[in-house]
Amino acid sequence: xxxxxxxxxxxxxxxxxxxxxxxxxxxxLFEIPTYKLTVNGTDAQxxxxxxxxxxxxxxxxxxxGRTASVVGLAKLQTYTIMAWLxxxxxxxxxxxxxxxxxxxxxxxxxxxxxxPNDEVFAxxxxxxxxxxxxxxxxxxxxxxxxxxxxxxxDEQLVEIGRAKNMTITYQQAKYPPLKKKSR
Amino acid sequence: xxxxxxxxxxxxxxxxANEGSxxxxxxxxxxxxxxxxxGLKDYRVCEAFSRDDEKKAFxxxxxxxxxxxxxxxxxxxxxxxxxxxxxxxxxxxxxxxxLRYSNAxxxxxxxxxxxxxxxxxxxxxVLTRFVPIHxxxxxxxxxxxxxxxxxxxxxxxxxxxxxxxxxxxSP
Numbered sequence: 001x002x003x004x005x006x007x008x009x010x011x012x013x014x015x016x017x018x019x020x021x022x023x024x025x026x027x028x029l030f031e032i033p034t035y036k037l038t039v040n041g042t043d044a045q046x047x048x049x050x051x052x053x054x055x056x057x058x059x060x061x062x063x064x065g066r067t068a069s070v071v072g073l074a075k076l077q078t079y080t081i082m083a084w085l086x087x088x089x090x091x092x093x094x095x096x097x098x099x100x101x102x103x104x105x106x107x108x109x110x111x112x113x114x115x116p117n118d119e120v121f122a123x124x125x126x127x128x129x130x131x132x133x134x135x136x137x138x139x140x141x142x143x144x145x146x147x148x149x150x151x152x153x154d155e156q157l158v159e160i161g162r163a164k165n166m167t168i169t170y171q172q173a174k175y176p177p178l179k180k181k182s183r
Numbered sequence: 184x185x186x187x188x189x190x191x192x193x194x195x196x197x198x199x200a201n202e203g204s205x206x207x208x209x210x211x212x213x214x215x216x217x218x219x220x221x222g223l224k225d226y227r228v229c230e231a232f233s234r235d236d237e238k239k240a241f242x243x244x245x246x247x248x249x250x251x252x253x254x255x256x257x258x259x260x261x262x263x264x265x266x267x268x269x270x271x272x273x274x275x276x277x278x279x280x281x282l283r284y285s286n287a288x289x290x291x292x293x294x295x296x297x298x299x300x301x302x303x304x305x306x307x308x309v310l311t312r313f314v315p316i317h318x319x320x321x322x323x324x325x326x327x328x329x330x331x332x333x334x335x336x337x338x339x340x341x342x343x344x345x346x347x348x349x350x351x352x353s354p
Binding site: 017019022092094115119131133 | 271273276278301302306309310332
C-alpha cells in the first residue's frame, strides 16, 4: 500500500466552540482555535494529492466539574498511526462518522463538528475533523491514497491501520488561552 | 403496523423496518420535525437504527442511573432533519428513548434520578442535552446533539409541557 503523510499546522486558521470534557457541562462553552490538517499522498495513477481539513487540535479538560484547563499536544512530534478503531463511538446514533484512528495512546483522529452552529464537540487532545460528513470525506481520501485490497470499506480501514503506512506530524504550537465563549 | 423508513447513508438509501413505534415517540418526532423544519425549503427526515444491545450499552454509560432496571421494554429512535448535500449539508439531530415500566411509581423514580443529572449525557464527546418526561408507566428521554441550534433549544424547552398537554390513552 502507498504511504500517507499528515501534518497538523501550528498556527490557528479559525475558531470554534467546545465544552470542558468530561464533567464540565455546567461551565458553559469555550472558544477554541482550529488548525489545518494537510494530507499528502499519491493516488492510484501515481499523481500527488494534497488536501486540507479544518481540525480541532486542543481542547478543554474538566475532571472535577469546577476547574477547566486547555489540553493537547503542543510540541513538534511525529507518530505512525497505530490502528483503525472501528468500535470507537462519537455519536449516539449509528453513523459512518463513528470510529477513529489511534495516533498514540488515547490520542486519536476522529469526527468533529459539522459546523459552528449545531453540535459542540469536546477534545482533550484528539484531532477532530470538522465539516459536514468531514470524517467520511477524510477516510475516503485515506482509502484512495492507500490503495487497500480489501473489498468492504470497513475492512479497508482496518487494513490501512494494520499497514502502518501513515504518519502524522504535529507542528509546534502555542497552547491557546482558556477563553469562555461570549453569549 | 410495519412502516418503512429511508435512511440515507453516504449516498446509499437503505430501507429499514420500524415496527410499532409508540404514539408518544411519534408525537415527539412530529413536533420536532415541525419545529426544526420551519423555514427550510427542501428537507429530508431520516431515521438511523441501531441494535438493541448497542443502544442499551450507550444509555447505560450516559446516565447516572440504570434506566433499564425494572423496565419491561424500550424503544430507541434517532431522527435527523437534513437539508442540502456535500459541504452544504445541514443536519439536526433528535433522539427519543421510550421506556415502559410495570407501574407509574417505578417510572417516576427513574425520572427523579435522571432529573438530578443536570440535563446532559455523561461520557459523550458530543455535548448531548436531554429532557426526561414522565407519562404514567412510561418514561421518555428526549435528547439532541444539536445543542446550539436555536430551533432545538426552543423545542427542548417546550417539549415536556407539550407532551403533558397531550392526552395519551395508551402511552
